[in-house]
Amino acid sequence: MNCLFCKIIKGEIPSSKVYEDDMIYAFRDINPMAKVHVLVIPKLHIPSADGVDEDNSAYIAHIFEMIPYIAKAEGLDGGYRVITNCGDDACQSVKHLHFHILGGEQLSDKMC
Numbered sequence: 615m616n617c618l619f620c621k622i623i624k625g626e627i628p629s630s631k632v633y634e635d636d637m638i639y640a641f642r643d644i645n646p647m648a649k650v651h652v653l654v655i656p657k658l659h660i661p662s663a664d665g666v667d668e669d670n671s672a673y674i675a676h677i678f679e680m681i682p683y684i685a686k687a688e689g690l691d692g693g694y695r696v697i698t699n700c701g702d703d704a705c706q707s708v709k710h711l712h713f714h715i716l717g718g719e720q721l722s723d724k725m726c
C-alpha cells in the first residue's frame with residue numbers, strides 16, 4: 615500500500631516525532647496552521663473516520679486517551695482544537711486517518 619503516513623510510521627519518510635507507542639504515532643505537521651500543529655495517527659491503516667468500526671475503534675479510543683497527554687507536553691494549557699477531515703468534501707488530503715491538534719495561540723472562532 616502506497617500510504618504516506620504508513621511510511622512515516624515505518625520511518626521510511628522522516629518526521630518530527632512528538633509521541634509514539636505501540637498503537638499510535640504523533641508528529642508535527644509539515645505545514646503548520648497554528649503555533650502548535652501535531653498530527654496523531656493510528657499505526658493501523660484506517661483510511662478515514664468513515665472507516666472506524668468495532669474491530670479498530672480501540673485505536674481511536676487510545677488516541678483520545680493520549681491527546682490530553684500530548685497537549686500537556688506541548689504546553690497547550692489555554693486549550694486546543696482537535697480536527698479530522700473525512701473524505702473529499704472535507705478536503706482530506708492524506709487517506710490515513712489523522713487527528714490534527716491545533717493550539718499554542720488564540721484560534722479562529724470559525725470552524726470552517
Ligand code: DGP
Pocket residue numbers: 618627629630641642643644645653698699705706707708709
Ligand atoms: P488533511 O488535509 O486533513 O488530510 O491533512 C493532512 C496533513 O498532513 C496536512 O496538514 C499536511 C500534512 N502532511 C502532508 N504530508 C506530510 C509529510 O510528509 N510530513 C508531515 N509531517 N506532514 C505532512
